[in-house]
Amino acid sequence: MSEFWHLFSFHFMQRALIVGGLISLCAALLGVSLVLKRYSMIGDGLSHVGFGALAIASALHVAPLAVAVPVVVLTAVLLLRLSQNGKIKGDAMIAIISSSALAIGVICVSVTTGMNTEVSSYMFGSVLSLSRADAILSGILSAAVLLLFVLFYPRLFAVTFDETFSKATGTRTELYNTLLAVLTAITVVLGMRMMGALLISSLIIFPALSAMRLCRSFKRVVICAACVSLACFVIGVIASYFLETPTGASVVAANLLCFCACCLIGKK
Numbered sequence: 001m002s003e004f005w006h007l008f009s010f011h012f013m014q015r016a017l018i019v020g021g022l023i024s025l026c027a028a029l030l031g032v033s034l035v036l037k038r039y040s041m042i043g044d045g046l047s048h049v050g051f052g053a054l055a056i057a058s059a060l061h062v063a064p065l066a067v068a069v070p071v072v073v074l075t076a077v078l079l080l081r082l083s084q085n086g087k088i089k090g091d092a093m094i095a096i097i098s099s100s101a102l103a104i105g106v107i108c109v110s111v112t113t114g115m116n117t118e119v120s121s122y123m124f125g126s127v128l129s130l131s132r133a134d135a136i137l138s139g140i141l142s143a144a145v146l147l148l149f150v151l152f153y154p155r156l157f158a159v160t161f162d163e164t165f166s167k168a169t170g171t172r173t174e175l176y177n178t179l180l181a182v183l184t185a186i187t188v189v190l191g192m193r194m195m196g197a198l199l200i201s202s203l204i205i206f207p208a209l210s211a212m213r214l215c216r217s218f219k220r221v222v223i224c225a226a227c228v229s230l231a232c233f234v235i236g237v238i239a240s241y242f243l244e245t246p247t248g249a250s251v252v253a254a255n256l257l258c259f260c261a262c263c264l265i266g267k268k
Contacts, residue, residue: 007064007241015135016247020194020233022142026187027203028171028229029149032222033160033180035208042079042181043201045098049075051197052105059112065137068090068189069194075101076185077178102197109226125196125248138190146182156180157218204257212258213266232258 007013027043034040057067060144079097130138149156158166159176167173184204191200211224236251243250 007238010129011236013241015130015132016194016237017234019135019138019142020188020237021230022146023187023191024203024207024229024233025226026142026145026149026183026189027200028207029222029227030147030180030187031204031208031229032211032218032225033156034162034184034204035212037163038195040205040208041094042076043188043204045079046072046076046185047192047197047200048098048105049101050100050189050192051122052108054192055105055109058122059108062234065134065189068192069186072185072189073182076181080177080181122192123196123198124246125192125194125199126246127233131194131203134193138193140191141186144226145186147178148183149163149232152176152179161218179233195251196246199248199252202252202255206252206259207232210244210255210259210262213262228258228262229255 008017031040031043034042048069053068053071054064057064060067075097079093100128106257155166155176156179158171159173159180163173174185188200191203195203207225207229208221210228211221215221215224232254233251236254237247239245239254240247240250
């Protein structure tokens with residue numbers, strides 16, 4: 001027990017739990033709408049774009065988040081526009097953009113810095129990669145995402161469940177779909193430092209699916225998903241410290257176990 005409490009005395013662990021908790025809440029809240037709208041794979045696509053942007057920023061020796069956030073936000077808006085109005089729809093467009101961005105990132109890394117520790121942390125995640133400046137910026141942006149979600153919750157709820165009816169009643173559905181895409185893009189970029197580009201989408205998908213096994217109303221699903229996401233993140237981070245396993249993989253494993261448990265409880 002003494003070693004357990006000593007864990008929280010480390011500054012990197014304090015930053016990881018605070019910032020990671022905020023990001024987990026953002027991902028869970030947005031994930032409910034994304035899963036219901038069948039946009040759950042957009043997180044995976046944007047994470048690959050984020051890796052490409054971070055790799056280029058690392059090669060140019062500029063601030064990674066300052067490059068990745070605007071690039072991924074613009075990609076999210078573009079992806080939404082093209083999937084709605086273009087000839088290539090949905091998952092096909094996500095696959096094209098994500099694979100292209102990942103390839104560009106890998107090529108950029110291979111011809112410049114090589115697969116160093118920093119690039120590896122972008123791919124697989126690392127608690128130690130989160131600096132104090134990154135933690136402050138991530139905390140501010142995460143709080144902004146949570147605030148915007150709460151403020152526009154009724155509109156996002158309406159657009160999620162019946163977009164056609166919402167549009168007929170005068171709701172600017174394109175605006176709120178764009179807002180959802182932008183908030184998702186910011187959350188994905190912020191979560192990549194700890195979870196990695198390959199695993200960040202799990203924070204969006206797993207808590208929402210787990211909550212849907214237990215609850216039926218949208219509000220209860222949102223609250224349950226937030227609690228599940230936060231609990232699984234804390235358990236995963238603590239487990240990764242004691243078991244000496246990667247943080248991102250440990251958090252995903254905790255979410256997987258929770259999802260299996262929720263499925264069993266839901267059947268009962």
